[in-house]
Amino acid sequence: MGKPKAKVDREKCLACGGCISVCPQDALSWYGSKALVDDEKCISCAICIRICPVGAISGEVY
Amino acid sequence: MKYDVVVVGAGPAGCVTARFAAENGAKVLIIERRSEVGVPVLCGEGISRKIDEWDMLEGDRWIAGRMDGARIYSPDGTMVKLSADLAGNETGYVVYRDIFDQELARRAVKAGVKIMMNTMAIGLLKDNDKITGVKAKQFDEEVDIEADLVVGTDGVESKIGQWAGIETRLNPKDLETCAQYTLTNVECTDAYCDFYLGREIAPGGYIWVFPKGKDTANVGIGILASLSESGMAKQLLDRFIANDPRFKNSEPIRFLAGAAPVANPVETVRDNLILVGDAARHVDAITGGGLTCCLEGGKIAGETIGKAVEEQDFSKEMLSAYETGWKEAFGKKLKRNYLVKEIMLDFDDKTLNMLADSLKDYKFEGISTLRLIKALVLKHPTLLMKLRHLMKVSKEAKE
Numbered sequence: 001m002g003k004p005k006a007k008v009d010r011e012k013c014l015a016c017g018g019c020i021s022v023c024p025q026d027a028l029s030w031y032g033s034k035a036l037v038d039d040e041k042c043i044s045c046a047i048c049i050r051i052c053p054v055g056a057i058s059g060e061v062y
Numbered sequence: 063m064k065y066d067v068v069v070v071g072a073g074p075a076g077c078v079t080a081r082f083a084a085e086n087g088a089k090v091l092i093i094e095r096r097s098e099v100g101v102p103v104l105c106g107e108g109i110s111r112k113i114d115e116w117d118m119l120e121g122d123r124w125i126a127g128r129m130d131g132a133r134i135y136s137p138d139g140t141m142v143k144l145s146a147d148l149a150g151n152e153t154g155y156v157v158y159r160d161i162f163d164q165e166l167a168r169r170a171v172k173a174g175v176k177i178m179m180n181t182m183a184i185g186l187l188k189d190n191d192k193i194t195g196v197k198a199k200q201f202d203e204e205v206d207i208e209a210d211l212v213v214g215t216d217g218v219e220s221k222i223g224q225w226a227g228i229e230t231r232l233n234p235k236d237l238e239t240c241a242q243y244t245l246t247n248v249e250c251t252d253a254y255c256d257f258y259l260g261r262e263i264a265p266g267g268y269i270w271v272f273p274k275g276k277d278t279a280n281v282g283i284g285i286l287a288s289l290s291e292s293g294m295a296k297q298l299l300d301r302f303i304a305n306d307p308r309f310k311n312s313e314p315i316r317f318l319a320g321a322a323p324v325a326n327p328v329e330t331v332r333d334n335l336i337l338v339g340d341a342a343r344h345v346d347a348i349t350g351g352g353l354t355c356c357l358e359g360g361k362i363a364g365e366t367i368g369k370a371v372e373e374q375d376f377s378k379e380m381l382s383a384y385e386t387g388w389k390e391a392f393g394k395k396l397k398r399n400y401l402v403k404e405i406m407l408d409f410d411d412k413t414l415n416m417l418a419d420s421l422k423d424y425k426f427e428g429i430s431t432l433r434l435i436k437a438l439v440l441k442h443p444t445l446l447m448k449l450r451h452l453m454k455v456s457k458e459a460k461e
C-alpha cells in the first residue's frame with residue numbers, strides 16, 4: 001500500500017490558494033475555482049494538509 | 063489578436079498596473095480566472111489612509127468604515143493604543159474589497175483596458191526562450207494570447223514567476239494561513255481596529271477585529287503556516303469568537319479563507335515579464351497587508367510599461383526602472399518588516415506581555431521604528447542583541 005496522497009474536499013475548499021503557494025512539487029493548481037492535487041506529482045509531504053486553514057485537505061491512500 | 067501587454071489576474075495589482083500602462087499608451091488585456099472581479103473576497107479588508115494621496119478610487123462606495131485608531135492586545139490582555147495618526151498607516155479604512163476591486167477595474171477599463179473573464183493562464187508562450195505571451199484556457203477552450211510583455215499579478219498562488227524561472231514558491235514559515243468571519247449583530251462600539259497577539263491565540267500571527275459599519279465586523283485570524291495543523295486557523299478563530307462577549311448574539315454572514323505571503327520580495331523583472339503585488343511577495347511581513355504595495359507598485363509598473371511600449375524595448379534592463387522604483391518606494395520597509403517578523407517569532411508570551419507593559423503608557427508621538435526600539439532597549443537591555451541588526455536596517459529605511 002502506498003503512502004497517502006493529498007486530496008482536496010471541494011465542498012470545504014474556499015479557494016485561498018495557500019496550498020498552491022507552498023507545494024514543493026507544484027502538484028497543486030486551480031481546477032474549476034478550487035484547488036486540485038495532481039497525485040502523480042504529490043510526494044505525500046502533507047505540507048498542504050497542515051497549512052489548510054479550514055481543514056479541506058486530507059490524506060487518502062489510493 | 064496581439065496586445066502590448068497581457069496582465070494575468072484582475073486583482074488590485076493587475077487593475078492598477080493595467081490602468082497606468084494603458085494611460086501611458088499601451089494596448090492592454092487583463093485575463094481573470096474567476097467569473098466576477100473581486101469575488102470571492104480573500105482579505106481582512108483593512109487598508110492604509112495613504113491611498114488618499116494616490117487618487118485611485120472615486121466616491122466612497124468601497125468604504126465600510128473610517129478608523130479612529132488601533133488597539134493591540136498582548137496575551138495577558140495588556141492594551142497598547144495607537145491613535146489614527148499612527149495606526150492610519152496600516153488601518154485607516156476598512157473596505158468592501160469586492161467593490162474596491164471592481165472600482166479599480168472600472169478605472170482600468172475607462173483607460174482602454176480589455177478584460178477577458180473565466181480565463182485561466184496555463185503556461186507562457188515562448189519563442190525559443192523569449193516570452194511571447196500567455197497560453198490560457200477560457201472554459202474548455204485553449205487560447206494563445208500574444209503580447210510583448212506578460213504581467214504576473216496572479217496572487218499568492220502565482221505561477222507566472224515560476225514559469226519564467228523565478229523561484230516564488232513559499233516556505234511555510236513565510237506564509238500566513240487565514241480564516242475570517244464577517245459577523246453581524248456584534249457589539250463593537252467604536253471605530254478601532256483590534257489586534258490580539260499570543261502563541262495560544264494565534265501562533266506566529268494574530269486575530270483581528272475590524273469594524274465594518276453599523277454592528278458588523280470582520281473577525282479573522284492569520285497563523286504562520288509552519289506552526290499550523292489541519293484546520294487550526296478556523297478552530298482557534300471559533301474559540302476566540304465563542305469566548306468574546308461582543309459576539310454573543312452575533313451571526314456570520316460570510317466565511318472566507320485567505321493566504322498572505324510574509325516573505326522577502328522576489329526578483330520582479332525578466333525580459334518580457336513583470337511581477338506585481340502578492341505575486342512579487344510585496345506584502346508587509348508584520349501585518350500581512352499588501353494592498354498599498356499593489357497600488358503603489360502597480361502605478362510604477364504601469365508607467366514603466368508605458369515607456370517600454372513607447373521605445374518598443376521590453377528587455378529586463380528597460381523594465382528594471384520598475385524594480386528600482388518599488389525598492390525606492392517600499393523596498394526598505396518590506397525588508398525591515400521581514401526582519402521584525404523573524405525577531406517577533408522568537409518572542410514568547412511573557413516577552414510580548416513585557417513589551418506591551420512597557421509601551422502601554424508610551425507617548426506615541428512622531429513614532430519611528432528606530433525610536434521605538436531605542437525606548438524598548440532602554441527598559442530591556444537584553445533585547446539589544448536581538449535587535450541590533452534591525453536598528454541598522456531601520457536607519458537605512460529612515461522610518
